[in-house]
Amino acid sequence: MAVPIRILTAVPICDGHDSAINTINLEFIRHGIEVIYLGYHRSVGDIVRAAIQEDVRAIGISSYNGGHVEFFAEVVSQLRKHGADYIEVFGGGGGTITHDDAAAMKRKGVDTIFFAGTSLMEMTDYVRKHYGKPRERTAPKSSGMQLARKLTEIEEAYAKGKRRPAKQIRNPQPAIRKSNVIGFTGPGGAGKTTLIDELVLRFLSHDPKGCIAILSHDPSVVGEGALLGDRATMINSQDDRVFMRSMATRGQAGGLSPATHDCLALLAQSNFDYVIIETVGTGQEAMPFQKNGIVDETVLVMNPDYGSRLQLQKIVMLDLADIVVVNKSDLQRARTAHTEIEQRLGQNRRGQRLIDTVAKRHRDPGVDQLFGLIAGNLSRRVGMTADLSS
């Protein structure tokens, strides 16, 4: 089985022209490419950090607002500075990038520029031909880069169908574990990604030295591409203290990828204060963290619109989650949802907590409460001395 090509796409800072890149992203994934989309108005720093963490083959930049010669050159130069010049840079900007500009950009290390009139097929073919081959790389220059490459190794081993002999990182004992691992799951559209990003914001400001890892999942079919777009929404998580990795499920049901377990185990040993894992939007029967044994705390994020009361009985995670969040609690139905879920949790008699949030709202008190709860629970569990619950 071929290993999918992973590339990162983005639109430069001060540029909101995203219609071209949206079309191109869809074309790429239709041809088996996994695209990590960073969104528009993105700085060089964000792009380079994401490319290294995601360990992509190439960065595609779509620029329509001028300043492209400097911007592309800066991306290349930052990649070099971080010892990541094995990541290629390509892009386009319709008629705004002239042939002279492109020549200057190539001299500065840009791989190729697509001009106005280039068909989607030509772009896809180029990416598959030039970024699909195995590559030679020198030793990683930073621990982040080393971690990123190890994750790639794990993912590729699973993609090739041979399970990696990963005994040393399977089911690590709590003693050698360094991170608190929190699992987020719930139906698609409940707001998991936004909620996590808001928690990251609170964590970063609460602990000025703390570090976080995020393992985020988006669905894909075996041998097909995927659009991994969580970074575009997670504006607070594009930070030097956050290591984020986006994974496609590559055909596995249940909300995670075949390689998730090993990747998570690796992250859990890697000196982060927290490791957050986010599943894809899941169905009623899903219990993604059960056999895993690494996740310390599970959070189920619910949308108030789950249907009839009877539907609640079928959601397995309601029995298993440590914390249940009703997000979008500003919606009309949220009050009813809170009452019904509260009653449902009462049946379990497990002391599960129920919290209402509006993650999209800045400084939402519900999210504050959730942050305090998670921080408090975990510091108790592993005997952390720091008090994170304020």
Place this chain on the structure above:
Amino acid sequence: MSKLGQVVEAVEKYNGFVLNQVKRARSDKKFGRELTDRWDETKAKTPVTHTPTGLPLPRLALPEIDEPGEIARYLFGEGLPGEFPFLNGAYREMYLEPVREIETGSYGKKTSGDGAKEKASGNGAQPLEEPTRLFSGLMLAEDTNERFHYLTQHQRTHRLSTAFDGPTLYGIDSDADGVFGKIGEGGVAIDTVEDMVRLYDGFDLGSPNFSASMTISGPAPIIMAMYIAAAKRRFGPKVVPKLRGTIQADIFKEVQAQNETIFPIEASLRFLTDMVEFTTREMPRWYPISISGYHIGEAGSTPVQQAAYTLSNGFAYAEMFSARGIPVDQFGPRLSFFLDCGLDAEYIALARVSRRIWAVGMRDAFGAGPRGQLFKLHTQTSGRSLIAAEFKNNLTRTAAELMLAYMNATNSCHSNSADEPFTTPSEEWIRLAAHGQAILLEESGIFKHTMNMLSGSPGMKAVERAVEVAILDEFREIERLGGVLAAVEDRYQRSQIQSAAHRYEQQIYEGTRPIIGLNRYRNGSDDIPEVKLARTPRKKQQLQVDRLAKFKKKNAGKAKRALDRLAGVVDRGENCFPTLLEAVEVCSLGQITGRLQEVVGRFRPMV
């Protein structure tokens, strides 16, 4: 039901009213007679003008009808120009060259153009303004200033339209990380009130012949405050009520299409309302919002989507301003609109229909008086319709679009330069674009003798009917989703626009949408033609960064106190605009944006 639902009902009710008036005119003899008399009187009163060849023509052409029912259909359903429901025009007269020698005018006996113009503005009527308003902005403030003087050197009135560079549009400073190459690209770089002083240097900001338009939305209240502060620095505080112009400040379309939003939607709308409350009270000649379909169209919407989203956004703003307690007759007359004009058939009547729906909605759902019913429109020809391949064809495309825009009686117009697919337009192509308007309005006899020469054809009527039905359907869908704000947060408009854009590209790719020189009659060469590019030199970019550093150093202490005050006002939920006015004296755009984002958060992109 939100106000939008009430607008749909109002339009349906008004259409019913028109049909009833038609019936009544036919059955009620007295009413029918009144209408016929009024019709005959209007015709008799219409001035006659003479073309250069001596042909007499009426200044206003009316349909050749004499049956009371049809007269009722015209007068109530369309209205004479300047009369409710304003289908034919917001004002009584447009584009007409000044009347000369009306009764006796004969071939060969005409005054010179300039003399006639002076006469027109001296006879007590509103001084005529050229509809030309060209968008420009490049490099640093002083460079754009020079361009403004060049563009207006032969104009009676100075109507400037300002484009800002990327960092300014996103509310960040020129010294921000990684934006150096973008300083002055695609628009002018503005960081401080000092830049704003330089930008309009030499223009009399308080003059009735001057107006400034500023195309910026995300940080609009901050830029507006800088403009006011700059005007005060140059002309003293008494200039404020005299300021004329427009600032775009359209948050909804940013979220729906253009992606230049910097605060969360609700906070953005609140800052906007703060500004509108201030300007509609203190600056009665200022348009604090330009409700824009242009960017929706450019992002790939269909023409109907463009009109429907623009109008519904407008009604949503009206609802919001009313909720703040601003009287409808205070803000209503200060709303203006901005539409795209492309080559699709809908554009024959898109603005006409929009004008009618706006008038009926504002009158019947919001209780607006006559001045608050006017859909005052600026049109720009479609940038998306211009392509790089054989780019000189773009002159023809723009000319056809201009023609459609004038057939819709737009109040002002920007014609795109043919070199726009490549970069900020260069002077040569800007000049040709401006001349395109002059050729249609001044050289040709299409609009200057009879203001509605091309209106009211059966084809145009057919488009009007179809477009109105489709717009109301869109309104119903938005209403079903809970109104404009709910639909925006649901990404409804955004998804619809993206899907339309995708279909458009698909049609070009398949060849079902012919684009000459691209998928039809292609000459086989993919070369980008030699176009002189207007790029900002590094030296200038560095100058801007240095100036900003000096400003920040000079004001460091004061800036901190001003920002603290601003944060406090915002936190307490008070109108923050007066505090912004103080803050811009000592703070840069980026400092203010940054501090506001700490208080209200950043916009989370919708993907």
